[in-house]
Amino acid sequence: MVEPAAETETVEEVSPVQAEDLLGLNPEVVKDAIVALDSDDGVAIRKIVSPLHPAEVADLIEMLHGPIRTQLVELLRPTFDPVILTELDETIRDEVAEQLGTETIAKAIAALDSDDALNLISTLEDTKQRRVLHEISYALRSMLEEGLAFPEESAGRLMQREFVAVPSFWNVGEVIDFLRESDDLPDDFYDVFVVDPRHRLIGYVALSHILRTKRPVAIRDIMLAEFVSVPVNMDQEEVAYVFAQQDLTSAPVVDDSERLIGVITIDDIVDVIHQEAEEDIMRLGGVQEDDLYAAVLDTGKSRFAWLFVNLLTAIMASLVIGLFQGTIEQVVMLAVLMPIAASMGGNAGTQTLTVAVRAIAMKELTPANALRVLSKEVLVGTFNGLIFAVIIGVIAWIWSGSAGIGAVMGIAMVITLIIAGLAGAAIPFGLSRTRFDPAIASGVFLTTVTDVVAFLAFLGLGAWLLI
Numbered sequence: 503m504v505e506p507a508a509e510t511e512t513v514e515e516v517s518p519v520q521a522e523d524l525l526g527l528n529p530e531v532v533k534d535a536i537v538a539l540d541s542d543d544g545v546a547i548r549k550i551v552s553p554l555h556p557a558e559v560a561d562l563i564e565m566l567h568g569p570i571r572t573q574l575v576e577l578l579r580p581t582f583d584p585v586i587l588t589e590l591d592e593t594i595r596d597e598v599a600e601q602l603g604t605e606t607i608a609k610a611i612a613a614l615d616s617d618d619a620l621n622l623i624s625t626l627e628d629t630k631q632r633r634v635l636h637e638i639s640y641a642l643r644s645m646l647e648e649g650l651a652f653p654e655e656s657a658g659r660l661m662q663r664e665f666v667a668v669p670s671f672w673n674v675g676e677v678i679d680f681l682r683e684s685d686d687l688p689d690d691f692y693d694v695f696v697v698d699p700r701h702r703l704i705g706y707v708a709l710s711h712i713l714r715t716k717r718p719v720a721i722r723d724i725m726l727a728e729f730v731s732v733p734v735n736m737d738q739e740e741v742a743y744v745f746a747q748q749d750l751t752s753a754p755v756v757d758d759s760e761r762l763i764g765v766i767t768i769d770d771i772v773d774v775i776h777q778e779a780e781e782d783i784m785r786l787g788g789v790q791e792d793d794l795y796a797a798v799l800d801t802g803k804s805r806f807a808w809l810f811v812n813l814l815t816a817i818m819a820s821l822v823i824g825l826f827q828g829t830i831e832q833v834v835m836l837a838v839l840m841p842i843a844a845s846m847g848g849n850a851g852t853q854t855l856t857v858a859v860r861a862i863a864m865k866e867l868t869p870a871n872a873l874r875v876l877s878k879e880v881l882v883g884t885f886n887g888l889i890f891a892v893i894i895g896v897i898a899w900i901w902s903g904s905a906g907i908g909a910v911m912g913i914a915m916v917i918t919l920i921i922a923g924l925a926g927a928a929i930p931f932g933l934s935r936t937r938f939d940p941a942i943a944s945g946v947f948l949t950t951v952t953d954v955v956a957f958l959a960f961l962g963l964g965a966w967l968l969i
Contacts, residue, residue, distance in 0.1 A: 527554075527558045527561040527562060527565070531550060531554070531558075531562070532562060532565055534546075534550050535547060535550050535551070535562060535566075535574070536566070536570065538550060539566075539570050539573050539574055539577075540570075542573070544577045547574065547577050547578075548577065548578070548581070551578060556583050556585035556586045556588075556589055557589045559578075559583070559586050559589075560586050560589035560590045561589075562574070563575065563586070563590065563594060563598065564590065564591060564594050571594075571597075572601060575598055575601050575602065576601070579602065579606070582602065582606070582610070584609075584610030584611070584613045584614050584618075584622075585614070585618070587599065587607075587610055587622055588614065588618045588621060588622055592625050595622075595625060596625070596626070596627065599626060599630065600630070604630070604633045604634055604637055605637060607622075607626075607630075607634050608634050608637035608638050610622070611623055611634065611638060611642070611646075612638055612639070612642060615662055615664065615688070615689070616645060616649075616662050616663040616664055617660060617661060617662040617663075617770060619642070619646060620646055620649040620650070620659060621659070623635070623646055623650070624649075624650060624654070624659065635647070645663060649663075652734060652735065653735060655737060655738045655739070656734070656735050656736060656737060656738060657732045657733065657734050657735065657736045657737075657738065657741050657755050657764075657766060658734040658735065658755070658764075659738070660738050660741065660766055660770055660774065661732075661734070661755040661763070661764030661765060661766050662688065662764060662765055662766070662767065662770075663763070663764050664686070664687070664688035664691075664765075665688060665691065665695060665754075665762070665764065665765040666681070666687060666688070666691055666693075666694045666695065667694075667695045667696070667697045667701070667762055668680065668694060668695070668696060668697070668721060669696070669697065669698075669699075670696050670697075670698065670704060670705075670721060670722045670725075671720075671722070672720075672721050673717065673718055673719060673720050673721060674712055674715045674716065674717050674718070674719045674720075674721060674724070675717030675718065676721075677694060677707075677712060677721055678712065678713075678717065681694075690767070691709065691752070691765075691767075692708065692709055692751050692752045692767070693706045693707065693708055693709065693751075693752055693765075694706065694707050694708075694709060694712060694721075695754055695762055695765075696721060696722065696725045697762055700759075700761065701761045701762055702756075702759070702760045702761055702762065703729070703731060703754050703756060703760065703761075703762045704725075704727065705722070705725035705726055705727045705729065706725060706726055706729055706754070707721060707724055707725045707726065711724060712724075729754070730744060730748050730750065730753055731753065731754045731755070731756045731760075732744065732753050732754065732755045732756070732766060733755075733756065733758075734755050734756065734757050734758075734763060734764075738774045738778075739774070739778050739863070741753070741766060741771065741774065742771050742774045742775050742778065743864070743865060745766075745768065745771045750768070751767070751768045752765055752766065752767045752768065753765065753766050778863070781941070811946050812946065812949065815946060815949055815950040815953070816953075818950060818953075818954060819844075819950070819953035819954055819957055822953075822954050822957045822958050822961070823840075823957055823961065825961075826957075826961035826962070826964070826965055829961055829964055829965040829968075829969055830961070832968075832969055833907070833964060833968050833969070835901075835902045835904070835907055836907070836910075836960070836961060836964045836968075839898055839901075839902075839907070839911055839960070840957065840960055840961070842894060842911070843911070843914050843915060843918050843956040843957070843959065843960045844918075844952065844953050844956040844957060846890065846915060846918060846919065846922075846956075847918035847919060847921070847922040847952035847953070847955065847956040848922070848948075848949065848952045848953070850883065850886065850918075850919050850922040850923060850926070850952075851922035851923070851925055851926040851948045851951070851952045852926070852945075852948070853926065854879050854882075854922070854923050854925075854926025854927050855926040855927075855929070855930060855944055855945070855948055857926075857927075858875075858926060858927045858930045858931060858940070858944075859930050859940050859941050859944065861875070862930055862931065862934050862940055863941075867927075867931060869935075872931055875927055875931075876924060876927050876928060876931075879923035879924055879926065879927045880920055880923060880924050882923055883919040883920035883921070883922060883923030883924065884916065884919075884920055886919050887915055887916035887917070887918070887919035887920055888916060890915050890919065891911075891912035891913065891915045891916045892912065894911050894912065894915055895908040895909060895911050895912030895915075896908065898910075898911040898912075904968075906967055906968050907964075907968065909967065910960065910963045910964050910967055910968065911960070913959075913963055914956065914959040914960035914963055917955065917959040918952065918955055918956045918959055918960075921951065921952070921955045922948075922951075922952045922955070925947075925948055925951040925952065925955075926948060929944050929947045929948055929951070930944040933947075
């Protein structure tokens with residue numbers, strides 16, 4: 503690495519950043535902030551907050567609640583950083599936006615990058631959104647209204663409209679002079695895009711490449727004509743997949759006419775990856791993304807539907823058990839061992855389901871390899887089923903004193919784990935082929951299948967072999 507020669511003047515020593523300082527808001531900061539707020543010490547709270555990153559300030563606001571949160575926002579109002587709003591959970595953001603008022607939100611949107619401004623205004627309620635749009639300049643309002651016209655979670659909503667585009671007939675010197683003299687460049691950018699007279703993208707040049715090239719060289723001679731562009735209506739999850747596959751740091755966004763209209767950068771993609779992963783995890787559990795900050799009644803309502811569906815599936819499993827009521831009455835030990843098969847089947851199915859949902863999201867499970875994946879899960883289920891059949895069969899035999907019950911338990915375990923593995927992969931794949939989100943519905947179907955199969959196999963074998 504080439505470094506400039508060291509200067510002789512004394513430079514003030516800067517304390518190194520500790521690893522723990524990068525891993526979230528320090529609990530001591532939260533305690534100090536609460537003490538300062540309790541004493542209504544505005545000077546102290548600003549001193550505590552000023553060194554924090556906007557994301558950490560957002561974390562602090564989220565950790566507080568009720569009047570103390572309102573008090574903090576009010577004390578920060580004179581120096582409120584607009585970026586804090588983009589880092590807040592949507593539920594808390596609505597509350598803070600209502601407190602700050604339309605005029606403050608309008609000023610915040612005007613100060614943000616176009617992608618952050620669009621993200622902020624898109625999460626506001628319709629009435630609040632219209633009031634804010636009325637307060638901002640015509641040019642900014644037009645840009646935001648154009649962005650709001652794109653589908654939610656699309657590249658059009660994600661892209662930044664500030665980018666650097668130059669004509670192909672310029673040379674490197676002209677590009678450098680333009681970069682030095684222009685007042686409306688984006689704060690951070692990695693590539694300079696080359697466009698034709700119709701503003702269609704024909705290539706790009708990395709900023710580092712421009713700085714290493716002599717001024718007289720034509721920009722068309724050093725540009726890369728092979729590039730990946732993102733359609734404006736592409737889903738953000740697919741955009742993240744493209745970034746991961748192509749190892750991109752930024753990507754141009756084009757409209758239906760192939761005209762360059764924006765750029766997506768890697769920092770936005772990191773947010774998308776985090777958001778999509780969080781969304782899938784929450785949906786697998788049947789809860790909403792903002793569940794942590796929602797009101798008690800709202801949380802209860804959102805979880806009710808999922809629990810009601812699970813109640814129906816549990817009733818189905820109970821009906822299967824009811825079919826063998828006489829068998830259970832004659833061999834009571836079956837009732838004791840029955841939950842083991844269902845529990846093992848549920849856990850095995852969930853393992854496969856988790857892998858399958860991730861594989862579908864990453865485009866790794868497709869019709870081309872679905873049969874191989876399903877076959878593998880059947881073999882894995884058979885392998886684990888045989889091992890656990892021996893373990894639980896011996897335990898059941900010793901426990902009950904009956905070799906027959908041990909055999910029933912062992913055979914049922916093999917059947918349950920095979921079906922659980924098969925269902926764990928087949929259910930999400932089948933749902934994805936019918937355009938349903940496998941992260942939402944797979945869990946309910948899987949629970950039903952594993953419970954019904956486990957009870958049916960165990961009790962059916964018990965009725966057949968023991969009575």
